[in-house]
Amino acid sequence: MPERDEIDRLSVTPRVVVRGVGSIGQRHARVLTRLGADVALWPVRPRPAPLPDPPTSGSAVQTLNDSSGPAALASADLVVIATDTGRHVADAIEALDAGAVRVLVEKPVAPTRLLADALATHPRASDVWVAAPLRAHEAFRHLASVVRDIGAPVSAHVRCQSWLPDWRPDRDYRESYSARLDEGGVLRDLVHELDYAEVLLGRPTLLGAHLEHAGPLDIEAEQAATLLWCTDTATVTCRLDYVTRPAARGITVRGPDGVLDWDVTTATVTHLDTTGRPTTTTFPADLDRDAVMATQARAALELTPDAKPAQRHTAGAPATLAEGLATLELCDRAKELS
Structure with a gap:
């Protein structure tokens, strides 16, 4: 680190x-x-x-x-x-x-x-x-630069699963904004996953959503969500939840020429070729949350939101307002479908 x-x-x-x-x-x-x-x-x-x-x-x-x-x-x-x-x-x-x-x-x-x-x-x-700090991870920027190496992606699975009481052990999780029906829940709280998946794979059309309010946590907001959407090239499943230990976070993208997996918890990107042979690259700076946020902050100060997408993505810039609203629309649509 x-x-x-x-x-x-x-x-x-x-x-x-x-x-x-x-x-x-x-x-x-x-x-x-x-x-x-x-x-x-x-x-x-x-x-x-x-x-x-x-x-x-x-x-x-x-x-x-x-x-x-x-x-x-x-x-x-x-x-x-x-x-x-x-x-x-x-x-x-x-x-x-x-x-x-x-x-x-x-x-x-x-x-x-x-x-x-x-x-x-x-x-x-x-x-x-x-704010979209996952875009500032070196591993994500690397993933975005090599995703076409596996051919046009045909499927992907996005995951962000953890145990909400572990987030802030010194505070009752039921008193956090995450637990609130009007502001919390995994869809709003973990919206970063929806954001970076769109950057990587394209604009989603939501096909299905299942939200779970019942579970081991005593909160009003949804404790878990499973989504299914498609883009121009890929079919994507997504699992977001507050009820899993140990934590898991990342994305697996599959195509005709291999598989790419980004494990956020270990800051690694693994490429499997068509024979299954793995090549793993590690990005230790991503394990320092302040360093990641510094990349985002620098880009927010040095660029403007109307800069070209390639320039913004290379710099690890935040999302534009239009992009932030697009993920919010996806959350709203998931609630409607569920």
Whole structure:
């Protein structure tokens, strides 16, 4: 795993506001500060004590409040929206209207596609990124570059399976957003899998979906989902769940000239040729979550969402708003079918 000071700092000092200071907001702040950005944290609710500065090489992180926050938005090169899902659209619009150059919204954009319409139709919608850190994995970018080596993919299986109580052992999982009926559930929570599968295999047409609310977890949201869709070249199955141990995450793609398997948990891509002989490549940097998020953050600052897809994908950039909304539509359709 790379040392933390191996992350190259930006050549300029962008001004960044991180709206929301939960675990993901503080991670964004830490990563952006290490990249050399001037970062300010703006909590949604007043904090009883000062927030700790992310560990970095001497850079302090400013804490804003509702009086100083709006002015900071106006001068920001990037605003990261890391609030509750139900606030994403309103917080993103506030940043755009204030004059922020670009906005990076955490996934999903909104609880449903309909609730994202105000952002989708905003005059500055083209300045919005949607977080998609799996695109920033070196292993995924390698997979995307060699997927045609197995011929036109004819089938694939996407998987993201884990045990929700293990996510944050120091917190009751039933109190997390993942458990909430209106904001959580595996479809919204694990939407990254739907996003990267579309990048790799093309736009999906959903054929079937089965959502499971019953199970070992005491939550209102769905605990598992199994989806079936097709693209122009492949038929895809997808399993998302909160109820599996040990965790499994990745994709297996099969074609007439071999098989490719990306195992996210081990940061490996394995290529089986037509005889079954394996060649495995490991990408150890992908095991450092901060390093992956730094790749995404750098691309979000250095590129624009209207850059060419090949350039965005090579750089490990986030999803565009249109792409983020497309995966949200797929989630909505899965709920309808189920």
